[in-house]
Amino acid sequence: MARILITSALPYINGIKHLGNLVGSMLPSDVYARFQRQRGHDVLFLCATDEHGTPAELAARSAGQTVRDYCAEQHDIQAKAGKAFGLSFDHFGRSSNAPNHQLTQHFAKVLEDNGLIEERVEKQVYSVDDQRFLPDRYVEGECPNCGYEKARGDQCDNCGRLLDPTDLKNPYSAISGSKNVELRETRHLYLLQAQLQDEIAEWVEAHPGWPQLTKSIAKKWLKEGLRDRSITRDLQWGIPVAYEGEKRAGFENKVFYVWFDAPIEYIGVTQEWALANDDVSDTEWKRWWRTDKGAEDIRYVQVMGKDNVAFHTVSFPATILGSREPWKTVDTLKSLNWLTWYGGKFSTSENRGIFMDQALELLPPDNWRWHLMANAPESDDASFTLEHFALVVNKDLADVLGNFVNRITRFCKARFGEEVPAAGEYGEDERGLIATLQKSVSAYTEYMEQMEFRKAFAELRGIWVAGNEYLQVAAPWTTIKTDEAKAAASVRCALNLIVLFAVLSRPVIPFTAEKMFAIFGLNDAEAGWPDDIAAALNRFKGGEAFIPPDVLFAKIEDEQIEEWRQKFGAED
RNA sequence: GGCGGGGUAGCUCAGUUGGUGAGAGCGCCGGAUUCAUAACCCGGAGGUCGGCAGUUCAAAUCUGCCCCCCGCUACCA
Known part of the structure; x- marks a missing residue:
């Protein structure tokens, strides 16, 4: 440890x-x-x-x-x-x-x-009316280079010239607008x-x-x-x-x-x-x-x-x-790097972008957590758009993960009742699944260790997809007609997958993971990390009670996106 | 201006010790399926890898020049 x-x-x-x-x-x-x-x-x-x-x-x-x-x-x-x-x-x-x-x-x-600190005396702009020294960027005035009237003391936003506050013509305090500014000596410690x-x-x-x-x-x-x-x-x-x-x-x-x-x-x-x-x-x-x-x-x-x-x-x-x-x-x-709002800057003053409190008024935290981490600005600035956000949340969380949990719990309840079925043994399909997951979980773990978040969560998404692929092939809704034990084993495997997914997903979507554990009455605080996938998928042997959950992720509708676009100043 | 990062499919992005026919997800089109949130699964189309020139048997990858976006530039934090 x-x-x-x-x-x-x-x-x-x-x-x-x-x-x-x-x-x-x-x-x-x-x-x-x-x-x-x-x-x-x-x-x-x-x-x-x-x-x-x-x-x-x-x-x-x-x-x-x-x-x-x-x-x-x-x-x-x-x-x-x-x-x-x-x-x-x-x-x-x-x-x-x-x-x-x-x-x-x-x-x-x-x-x-x-001997690494010494006092030095320097001159700095002082605003008499504000009764304070002004940091460079709080002094504004006319740019000596281009004549722009709202140049800041450190740089002119118009022509890009780097400035010293004393370069400015007609300097004034950006705090109060007062022109009653002067250079005063002040003493500072230097490292x-x-x-x-x-x-x-x-x-x-x-x-x-x-x-x-x-x-x-x-x-x-x-x-x-x-x-x-x-x-x-x-x-x-x-x-x-x-x-x-x-x-x-x-x-x-x-x-x-x-x-x-x-x-x-x-x-x-x-x-x-x-x-x-x-x-x-x-x-x-x-x-x-x-x-x-x-x-x-x-x-x-x-x-x-x-x-x-x-x-x-x-x-x-x-x-x-x-x-x-x-x-x-x-x-x-x-x-x-930076996350941008439709390619531009998030801005409080111009009401552009979404802030943490506002985000949670719209949707639960895991929706945001997933999208932000799966698209984290790691190699370059990344653009946040509501349209992309909705697409990702609907597809990854609702369709792939949420639907997986929903389809298997409902099927089990309808055909086997509200407990994990015990009949049947794992066969070729399950061994294939285990081999696949063993590799992808290992890759996911390694990416997480490296803090390569985009890659990690692409891998995690692939793990969820593997669950759906497995169900598609095992097709218990078909096999149950001819071989109920085989269908039972498939369902048991899929229910075990829910817990495995919860464990693996917990770092990024903890609230949802907790709900997934709760399906089986488990406490998410016990979540560790799986090394042996076969063991993880044999956690439930059969007989364990569960409660089919409500839909884990509601889909985001087009009307919501439009409403949010208006509210948060989205552009094209 | 200087320095740094980036410009790869409609969108968001992988991809450097140069070399099997350039990738993923989404979107789109088609198929299959019906357990499930019109969901899932399978397949397909789609790119002169920012531009030009060069090095090389071979360049998304190396070199030079150019264009565009972003950040930093030490008193914003």
Whole structure:
């Protein structure tokens, strides 16, 4: 039994996440965590809301709330939505909680002790009316290159020119529109990443198994050369620059930059998890993170969208390695591309796309889980359309899987009654089926191990199809006329298949798997993972009672699709 | 602009140490079947593998140039 630590990239706090965010990290990590738990491994699966930074402050302001209340409320909303989607986090924490505060202070301290942090003074745009320094993209003005009037301080959206906020003509605050802005000096802490260049490059090289996308992004940053990075910001909401409660002189109104503290929350949430389980000793969480305290054999898996890769392959490792302390670093890093909404971006402000809460108002979680994972954006950005979604759900879930369960349970009830028939022996058809499944289950398992989700679920779908093929050939509705024992054996085999399908499908469609187990009065928590298909198909010997279920998946009708298209801003 | 990813059947996508007639699912057409959610099962049609040029006995695969889409570009996260 291996010990596997799995973390999903942390969803940002400013509102409920859309389907693209879901499939970008939280859902694939959940599927993998569920799979590894069923495999019998000791899994710790963690996630948290990422709560600091300018967008949180602004979102709170526009909601008319204090940022503290806003975050608390939004955390609750995201936690509920995640639970409703079946995300099986062992703990869903908050980057604003105490453990992360302590850890972030700790890392800043040891990095400074190691000579990797220094103070630097720089000039930055300050908005007098907003009483705050403005991050580059919150300064707007006229582009010096093309004259576009709403160019952002980091880049002009019109001509694409990269800018410095001081380049802008007639700059104004994007927050309030105020033109009362000026350059002010401000003091920040810099993490001297350049000194860690070789060390991080070596660490990256030591992980040849990372996906192509992950490696190329990491190597690109290293090739360009790591730059020292400012790790503090002029904000109120965040982790104060104050070691052990002692505020640092000149940093009274500053906090650590959200990208400095957010990855540290992976460790913080592990402490939160331990505390939630009444372990205050510090020993339990360290078993997952400190290689000198029992974490030397941990396999650590991170899952994230491609925008997060640089921070996980370069920035966070700089923090960890620079501490000179024996922290566990990531072993396997799965990165995904974007899911697009009809080829364009999901957008809250323009009401384009479906968000997690809305999705569940339309259909149960497994419909979404299946489609998103079977079509996960692994090799490239993938397009989500309602039409494709309906097609996939109707075909894979309703016609192939749902119908299989329905047809055999109904047939059995009609001809043999509501218990597994005991007569007859397995013959050629069953041996053929077992041989087929032995291969495809093995392939499916391997794809899941590799986190090749599209391939895995194409294989799983093939396994469901094999059930229908088997029934077609065995045709108990025909054989029962001449050989009732043979028909009984076929039905018994098919009923056993339902349980096998439930076990194999559980990582991706857990709610449906539970229903399938319930047909036979089984508890899905007992699900393991089948190595021996013949044994799995001999689980029921005959005589076991069952209750034919309602239809597992209703079909999506064209009228529904049209209605949703209108509601969610679908285009062509 | 720079860097990275991608452009393969109507749709969504597999497919690189270059080599048996280019694949899957869906959709479409046909057949078979009737246990089942007009479901399942079998078969078929359908592609100048973004464009041009080159290397090679042989290119979806390697090289060069070009076109298009997406992402990142360190103070959005």
